[in-house]
Amino acid sequence: VQLVESGGGLVQPGGSLRLSCAASGFTFSRSTMKWARQAPGKGLEWVSSILNDGSTAYADAVKGRFTISRDNAKDTVYLQMNSLKAEDMAVYYCSAIIDVNEVRGQGTQVTVSS
DSSP: OEEEEEOOEEEOTTOOEEEEEEEESSOGGGSEEEEEEEOTTSOEEEEEEEOTTSOEEEOTTTTTTEEEEEETTTTEEEEEEOSOOGGGOEEEEEEEEETTEEEEOOOEEEEEOO
């Protein structure tokens, strides 16, 4: 099982980024996929989830600004992040729920700064 995040980088406040997470080694289309983040000195914070039926959920802190989506043909989950704020700066991780286990990728850094 492998999850590889990409798309992080430096962006100004108010800007946008799209994160991608390429999955392999399991049946992606059947799995719930999640994004979480960890800011410096803080714990891991759930950001968003998408179920295998396409249903989505968001943390209040990102609702209305972030959009999670999936492409089962490409085994990839995305996180479109708009109107980024300084408090969104963190390492972003995607994870897959496989049976009762959660597998997480290595993360991608998002820096929001002017």
